[in-house]
Amino acid sequence: MAHALPPASRVGRELVAAGIAIRRIRAGPAKEALKRAGRAADSARIPALAAEVDRALRAFQAPAARLETRGAERLVHLEDVETLLGSDTLLVDACRGLVRQGATTIPLATRPVLFALVRAMARAWPGDVARETLLGHVFRSRHPDASHRARLRVEIARLRAEIRPVAALFATGTGFALRPHVAGDVAVLAPPAECDHADVLALLADGEAWSSSALALALGVSARTVQRALEDLARQGRAEAFGRGRSCRWIAAKVPGFPTGLLLPSSAIIG
Structure with a gap:
């Protein structure tokens, strides 16, 4: 039915299709939809539509996220994110506030303290994070006292229960560390530039x-x-x-x- 639409309408249809594919992290369909949008814009011969398609294409080609793993970080594109989601990597997704591995997804966007804790441990993996570091990073406490340490124990217990389907938390001599159930990497996926x-x-x-x-x-x-x-x-x-x-x-x-x-x-x- 799409071929029956006038070129200007096809541009809108294909850009919407590309946007849906991008939200679903499906790079291939998004790229094909943008190509079809470009061809339709050429047929329409409307400069404003061509500029709209060009803007969407440049945004699609820009880095989609920043990947942090084993103490290093790099910018990645949508194709890389799609590949990562299909792997055995335990992913702490700071773009959406999720912890995921394969088909298992654990939403933590409404639990900011728990998410901050698991993100800190994912960034330090395979090492641990000192308790004092967690207190300062998560609770913004420069001079932690007994009440802060008690709250940290409570939040660690809550986090351990939340992520039990994909990983375990264990105490070390100085702090806490993350141990995924499935052998593989642990990574943090963050926005290209955080605010x-x-x-x-x-x-x-x-x-x-x-x-x-x-x-x-x-x-x-x-x-x-x-x-x-x-x-x-x-x-x-x-x-x-x-x-x-x-x-x-x-x-x-x-x-x-x-x-x-x-x-x-x-x-x-x-x-």
Whole structure:
């Protein structure tokens, strides 16, 4: 049915298809959809549409994430991420707040303390992380006391229960270490450039529309803290709002492939 559409409409259709494939981390279908969008834009001979396709293609070709493993890090593209997800690597996904291995996915985006703990241990793997380091990194405590150490023990127990399907935590002489059940690497997948509000972005990355109050509840912080973070992200072009007042909802900035106003039909244009 796609061939029956006019070229301008085919551009929008293929960019939407590319955007869906990108969200599903399917590099091959995304690339093919972008190629079809390019051919349709050439047929349409509309410079604005050609620019839209070029923007989406450049975004697709840019690094999708930063991979940290065994003390080293490098930028990776969508194809690399797809390959990684199909491997036996125990992956701590800081882009979406997940721990995953194969088909097993453990969401921790709404448990920021647990996610910070497992990420710190994944970055140190196969070594351990000292208790003092965890206290300073996770709890932002410069002078930890007995109450901080007690809370760390509680959070470690909670994390151990959460990740039991894929890995174990064990205490060392100085701290804690991560041990995956399946032999293989442990890696952290992070955004190419991290910002100060990665926890908010991790929730928005699921593609759903969130209210600021729902985000505050999920993260365990005040609504004002979340509102400031959302305003910062909007200024950076990383988040978008629609609606007003209590009906205001927030989403992550457009993934390449979802149509802008240039691709939407308009009675004025049709006329």
